[in-house]
Amino acid sequence: MAAQxxxxxxxxxxxxxxxxxTRAQELIAASRIxxxxxxxxxxxxxxxELTRAVEAVVSRSSSLDHPLVTEPQxxxxxxxxxxxxxxxxxxxxxxxxxxxTARLRxxxxxxxxxxxxxxxxxKGIAWHRFRNIEIAQEWSGxxxxxxxxxxxxxxxxxxxxxxxxxxxxxxxxxxxVSTEFVSMLTQRPAVRRLLPMEIEERTGEPPTxxxxxxxxxxxxxxxxxxxxxxxxxxxxxxxxxxSAASELASRRRAMKAATDxxxxxxxxxxxxxxxxxxxxxxxxxxxxxGGANALAEASAGSE
Amino acid sequence: xxVELLVPDRELWSGEAGLVIAKTLDGDIxxxxxxxxxxxxxxxxxLVRIRDVPGQEGPADAVRAAxxxxxxxxxxxxxxxxxxxxxxxxxxxxxxxRSDLDAAVAEAGSQAAAEESPEARYARAQLRxxxxxx
Numbered sequence: 309m310a311a312q313x314x315x316x317x318x319x320x321x322x323x324x325x326x327x328x329x330t331r332a333q334e335l336i337a338a339s340r341i342x343x344x345x346x347x348x349x350x351x352x353x354x355x356x357e358l359t360r361a362v363e364a365v366v367s368r369s370s371s372l373d374h375p376l377v378t379e380p381q382x383x384x385x386x387x388x389x390x391x392x393x394x395x396x397x398x399x400x401x402x403x404x405x406x407x408x409t410a411r412l413r414x415x416x417x418x419x420x421x422x423x424x425x426x427x428x429x430x431k432g433i434a435w436h437r438f439r440n441i442e443i444a445q446e447w448s449g450x451x452x453x454x455x456x457x458x459x460x461x462x463x464x465x466x467x468x469x470x471x472x473x474x475x476x477x478x479x480x481x482x483x484x485v486s487t488e489f490v491s492m493l494t495q496r497p498a499v500r501r502l503l504p505m506e507i508e509e510r511t512g513e514p515p516t517x518x519x520x521x522x523x524x525x526x527x528x529x530x531x532x533x534x535x536x537x538x539x540x541x542x543x544x545x546x547x548x549x550x551s552a553a554s555e556l557a558s559r560r561r562a563m564k565a566a567t568d569x570x571x572x573x574x575x576x577x578x579x580x581x582x583x584x585x586x587x588x589x590x591x592x593x594x595x596x597x598g599g600a601n602a603l604a605e606a607s608a609g610s611e
Numbered sequence: 612x613x614v615e616l617l618v619p620d621r622e623l624w625s626g627e628a629g630l631v632i633a634k635t636l637d638g639d640i641x642x643x644x645x646x647x648x649x650x651x652x653x654x655x656x657x658l659v660r661i662r663d664v665p666g667q668e669g670p671a672d673a674v675r676a677a678x679x680x681x682x683x684x685x686x687x688x689x690x691x692x693x694x695x696x697x698x699x700x701x702x703x704x705x706x707x708x709r710s711d712l713d714a715a716v717a718e719a720g721s722q723a724a725a726e727e728s729p730e731a732r733y734a735r736a737q738l739r740x741x742x743x744x745x
Contacts, residue, residue, distance in 0.1 A: 350620060350622065351619060351620050351621070353615065353617050353622050354617040354618065354620075354622075354693055355619075357615075357617060357684060358682075360684075361650055361682065361684050361693075364650065365650070455620075456618075456619040456695070459619075460695070522684070523647060523648060523649050523650070524649075524650050524651070525635045525637045525649060525651035526636050526651075530636070531650060531651075531652060534652045534682070535652075538680065538682075538695060541619075542619055545619055545620075
């Protein structure tokens with residue numbers, strides 16, 4: 309009986325410290341989300357202006373024959389950039405992204421296209437290693453706080469692969485799998501094609517009005533040459549920021565659930581411990597009473 | 612007209628101005644109110660100057676900034692300057708930039724090669740933006 313009480317008390321101590329840890333994780337994530345959201349809001353003007361400019365160039369010159377905008381004749385290899393987190397404790401965050409990746413890989417295979425993974429984030433890297441899937445290139449260490457330099461590094465690697473023909477280890481298309489931050493409660497994994505470029509379909513009237521008829525210096529082709537790498541880097545940067553905010557939101561939710569569960573468990577264990585303690589006391593009393601009775605009977609018999 | 616100076620992670624500066632002077636690959640361009648839509652690539656490591664009142668020569672620049680990997684977009688009395696890297700003259704630490712420049716020059720090997728390196732050009736532009744001698 310005493311052994312059982314000791315065991316339950318040890319578990320209570322363990323669960324208590326777990327709930328403290330998950331509670332701390334929850335609070336850390338909650339405070340970081342705000343900053344992550346601010347960062348992604350601060351990055352919006354640049355991304356918006358760049359997108360507008362690219363749209364203006366591309367729509368102006370429909371005859372444009374630029375490798376970054378024209379559909380390739382045949383596609384045999386496609387790069388897939390996967391944004392995952394470095395740390396765990398984030399619920400289904402990584403699982404969702406990786407499931408979407410697996411689906412994309414399947415679709416590409418059915419088309420006869422080989423998907424070449426480019427992975428950012430330790431969790432994604434580990435996932436691919438475990439399944440013996442070869443990774444073309446990997447980055448890690450910035451999932452919660454991505455810098456523009458990180459995005460540039462990734463985009464340089466992708467554009468380098470894109471500039472080579474697929475027979476030579478290059479790729480014909482670039483996809484991006486990342487998590488969109490819809491709200492604090494909803495984050496959605498999404499697959500988007502980065503290159504060749506698709507001007508995103510807007511529903512309804514574009515908020516910025518008709519695109520201006522720009523004059524280009526020095527020439528539309530040159531402008532596009534300089535613009536598109538920046539555009540790709542900016543798209544990746546923005547996706548990284550959203551992914552960071554999503555990761556934190558996901559972690560906050562997962563840690564809140566873990567804290568709640570730990571507290572429930574704590575209640576149950578406390579009750580169990582009280583039960584065990586009471587049982588112990590009851591047993592001791594009945595032993596004492598039994599002993600006293602036996603003594604009384606013995607002395608009564610001798611008289 | 613409204614001018615904004617944007618880098619990927621934030622808005623560096625925005626406000627009303629009368630004149631923007633920048634250097635594109637084709638040469639210097641001055642943008643006044645009601646300028647026709649233009650989209651240009653800015654010269655690597657160049658200076659962008661924003662003034663309140665056009666036509667006045669002298670040190671009346673409201674904002675001087677060094678930019679690297681930048682674009683200039685003008686439409687509907689809005690001027691957007693987008694740059695991979697940019698720094699306002701007032702925020703530049705000349706000492707740190709000088710050591711950056713020395714490092715870039717040392718890396719390039721000779722002074723002649725350093726003229727072409729984007730790092731060195733950006734460092735020089737930063738010094739110019741801060742009003743230092745280069």
